[in-house]
Amino acid sequence: MLQLLDARHRLLFMFNEKEVVLKIQRGELRAFTLLVKQYERLVFHVVQRLTLNQADAEDICQDVFLKVHSSLHTFAFQSKLSTWIARIAYLTTIDYLRKYQKMKISELTDDLGDFYFTNVTPEKLLDEKDVAHYVHKLIDQLPLHYRTVLTLYHLDEFTYPEIEQITGMPQGTIKSYLFRARKLLKESVERYLKYDGNK
Template sequence: MIDDREIVANVLKGNYQAFELLVKQYQKLVYFVVFRLVKNKEDNEDICQEVFIKVYNSLHRFAFESKLSTWIATIAYHTAINYLKKYNKEVLSSYPEDMDNYHFTTETPEYELEKKSESEYIHHLIMQMPVNYRTVVTLYHLNEFSCAEIQEITGIPEGSIKSYLFRARQLLKDKMKKDIKFLQNERR
């Protein structure tokens, strides 16, 4: 792992190889943040490039008041949200009020489970969740950010983050139980 202070200092001195190292270090983080918000692959690639352009252009303002990863994730999150707003895509505030009537997919559970491995199946379920749920689940469980860091990245109050995490986990658990029950009934 690279030393963030050293890499930032080198990038600010004009060392492009240092910036390449920074990109390599954080490209997965940026991709995961953007990918969980924006579903179109081509758009994801463009947004990720835009994120690193913003990182490069703003790096002189980064004062190490937070972790570099948190700062970069914040830029990625806001760039993706701005894309969603600009193109009238699903925005963060849209989530179902009635969780019992929320449907994940039109495909049968058997088809989904046979077609994908367990992790791909869970990924598939996460991608069908409302944007705010999949965002906090991704940042918390996959990127291992704390609730305070997620608040810093997204601007969502910490209490709401905890609530979204609880609801998202419950949604996943309920959907997986229904799918397993469906599969068991199909096999009888």
């Protein structure tokens, strides 16, 4: 078992995106399987955070990798492969949400305004032992643009320029969303910790 894990780790560590892309462009299916294994977690993470629905996310992920395969001949190494794939995942998910009318008007807002968390309160999380889990529940309630930039920046560790490439949002907007969303999360977590300490 340990040998299998070590072999898998070496396989991922040795991943050379240029070499893999060129092999796929030459029609080597095994190379595409390697690409999927390398990026399936990233794609699912992006898609699931936007849809908040596991079944939808699984369907969309399949569509994403079909698009990656059919479009890979256009990839010119002008960005990191992960950024290019994340953009396909983001756009495919947005298209899906719009097509099936799962995106509420409020999801498109650029302003938090008087936004507040409605379904996640300390009272409903009396048995919650993990603050991180509480934060993830809060992020799930944020408008789509806010949870998108939080996910890409903090969880997937993309830079501002990479998030701009993925979403098409200007870097100033990305920074603004991050600042305001983090402030909202901080205030809510402080209330949670205060409540938890007074139980």
